[in-house]
Amino acid sequence: MTMKLPIYMDYHATTPADPRVVEAMLPFFTQQFGNAASRNHAFGWEAEEAVENARKQVADLIGASAKEVIFTSGATESNNLAIKGVAEMYREKGNHIITCVTEHKAVIDTCKKLEKQGARVTYLPVQKDGRISLAELRAAITDKTILITIMTANNEIGVLQPIAEIGAIAKEKGILFHTDAVQAVGKVPVNVNEMKVDLLSLSAHKMYGPKGVGALYVRRRNPRVLLSEQISGGGHERGMRSGTLNVPGIVGLGKAAELCRLEMAADTERLSKLRDRLNAGLQKNLDELYVNGSLEHRLPHSLNISFAYVEGESLLMGINDVAVSSGSACTSASLEPSYVLKALGAGDDLAHSSIRFGLGRWTTEEEVDYVIDKLTNVVRRLREMSPLYEMVKEGVDLSKMQWVTH
Amino acid sequence: MAYSNKVIDHYENPRNVGSLPKNSADVGTGLVGAPECGDVMKLQVLVNPETGIIDDAKFKTFGCGSAIASSSLATEWLKGKTVDQALAIKNTDIVAELSLPPVKIHCSVLAEDAIKAAIADYKSKQDKDKGVPATAGHAQPNA
Numbered sequence: 001m002t003m004k005l006p007i008y009m010d011y012h013a014t015t016p017a018d019p020r021v022v023e024a025m026l027p028f029f030t031q032q033f034g035n036a037a038s039r040n041h042a043f044g045w046e047a048e049e050a051v052e053n054a055r056k057q058v059a060d061l062i063g064a065s066a067k068e069v070i071f072t073s074g075a076t077e078s079n080n081l082a083i084k085g086v087a088e089m090y091r092e093k094g095n096h097i098i099t100c101v102t103e104h105k106a107v108i109d110t111c112k113k114l115e116k117q118g119a120r121v122t123y124l125p126v127q128k129d130g131r132i133s134l135a136e137l138r139a140a141i142t143d144k145t146i147l148i149t150i151m152t153a154n155n156e157i158g159v160l161q162p163i164a165e166i167g168a169i170a171k172e173k174g175i176l177f178h179t180d181a182v183q184a185v186g187k188v189p190v191n192v193n194e195m196k197v198d199l200l201s202l203s204a205h206k207m208y209g210p211k212g213v214g215a216l217y218v219r220r221r222n223p224r225v226l227l228s229e230q231i232s233g234g235g236h237e238r239g240m241r242s243g244t245l246n247v248p249g250i251v252g253l254g255k256a257a258e259l260c261r262l263e264m265a266a267d268t269e270r271l272s273k274l275r276d277r278l279n280a281g282l283q284k285n286l287d288e289l290y291v292n293g294s295l296e297h298r299l300p301h302s303l304n305i306s307f308a309y310v311e312g313e314s315l316l317m318g319i320n321d322v323a324v325s326s327g328s329a330c331t332s333a334s335l336e337p338s339y340v341l342k343a344l345g346a347g348d349d350l351a352h353s354s355i356r357f358g359l360g361r362w363t364t365e366e367e368v369d370y371v372i373d374k375l376t377n378v379v380r381r382l383r384e385m386s387p388l389y390e391m392v393k394e395g396v397d398l399s400k401m402q403w404v405t406h
Numbered sequence: 407m408a409y410s411n412k413v414i415d416h417y418e419n420p421r422n423v424g425s426l427p428k429n430s431a432d433v434g435t436g437l438v439g440a441p442e443c444g445d446v447m448k449l450q451v452l453v454n455p456e457t458g459i460i461d462d463a464k465f466k467t468f469g470c471g472s473a474i475a476s477s478s479l480a481t482e483w484l485k486g487k488t489v490d491q492a493l494a495i496k497n498t499d500i501v502a503e504l505s506l507p508p509v510k511i512h513c514s515v516l517a518e519d520a521i522k523a524a525i526a527d528y529k530s531k532q533d534k535d536k537g538v539p540a541t542a543g544h545a546q547p548n549a
Contacts (some may be wrong), residue, residue, distance in 0.1 A: 311445075312470050337444070384423065385467060390466060404523070
């Protein structure tokens with residue numbers, strides 16, 4: 001099979017839509033184009049039926065009931081709705097939120113905005129493996145805590161948080177628990193009851209669906225979660241999210257969810273082997289490599305490695321026919337090293353030297369081997385050009401250096 | 407990140423990568439930058455003691471494509487210049503030659519610093535021979 005260049009290995013940033021998903025969506029643009037809220041004619045009814053079908057497909061993937069799934073424009077909106085919606089609705093009960101330093105900006109910036117409006121937020125640190133400490137979580141809880149929000153899987157390092165254990169603590173204390181499960185849904189088994197979550201965000205374009213659509217799971221029993229809507233209007237989605245539904249997008253999300261549910265086990269088996277092959281291949285060829293985050297509690301298709309003494313941008317320049325990222329896509333506009341890697345305790349220099357690999361449904365063994373070879377050559381070349389590597393090989397302790405900077 | 411063709415050329419075909427013997431009396435070494443900032447440059451010059459001309463220059467850089475290109479270009483320009491002519495090289499010349507965008511100007515500044523540090527180191531070695539104390543100006547291993 002001829003390999004296509006450039007190779008895409010940035011599946012955490014986004015994924016191509018599965019052709020079967022696109023096929024399912026197409027009729028809803030020009031043929032079954034009705035507004036799902038048009039109650040009086042067949043155009044509306046058939047759109048509504050398609051939406052309800054998709055709702056069930058999403059619910060089945062996460063072990064929820066269809067009534068508990070709200071459609072949104074994506075996970076950023078879902079995160080905003082969950083966090084702001086709870087903060088407003090439960091403000092009489094308290095104003096303290098617990099989250100984590102490695103959350104996606106959609107969660108962190110939402111929390112920061114609430115802080116400006118008077119809320120108190122605790123940002124739990126992570127340990128070296130990227131996971132929070134359950135003891136620290138317990139210690140942070142107060143009688144004013146109304147929400148715990150911790151992501152299921154991290155977008156930069158792929159690490160999985162102990163969600164079921166967090167859920168158990170939240171349940172015990174009677175606090176609502178939200179999880180941004182964007183990177184986990186469709187990749188690892190996610191069940192809202194086993195995980196004891198009350199709110200869950202997911203996104204279509206991270207699981208081979210279209211961009212611009214996502215969902216928020218909102219628990220209806222034990223307890224019944226209420227949200228203050230963030231977008232007001234016609235009262236759609238049980239009053240929680242107004243706005244004409246993106247029927248083609250929702251149909252796509254549903255189809256993507258169904259395909260993930262059916263193919264997850266096989267995909268996981270294949271991708272974790274490829275991921276391990278990539279890691280093993282690089283480790284065999286190169287020294288001074290550091291995997292960022294736990295290898296044990298990790299998404300099967302994810303790998304984040306620091307290539308010591310080589311700077312990330314120069315590394316990416318050398319592998320310009322491979323699409324990966326250094327730091328996360330969301331922070332690529334800034335020149336600062338990844339805040340997630342810093343939270344792990346990696347020095348700034350290792351954060352600058354990191355590459356994130358995200359494998360996916362169409363990644364092949366040939367592509368993995370190509371990347372191993374290409375990266376090996378580029379790293380070796382750049383290390384020959386690296387004064388830091390030279391000093392380390394001469395036995396200089398870089399941590400004791402006095403550097404001259406502006 | 408759109409790189410100019412010249413930056414790409416220096417990245418793919420860097421000139422004068424390598425090291426000169428640090429302890430030689432005719433070699434000046436400049437080590438500037440810091441790993442936390444993502445930029446470290448080591449620049450060395452070999453000065454002909456009779457003519458005062460830089461016969462050879464070598465560099466090693468930890469940094470982005472623009473940093474590598476700036477230091478590679480610096481070594482190209484240094485060869486054949488006198489020590490005083492080397493000190494006249496400005497970062498703005500490097501920016502112009504490589505068409506560096508504003509966000510990468512600091513790479514050229516670091517290259518100019520590296521040149522000056524290398525020359526200062528060379529001069530301090532000459533002064534030491536004459537009994538003049540060395541001046542600080544580049545990174546020292548352990549305090």
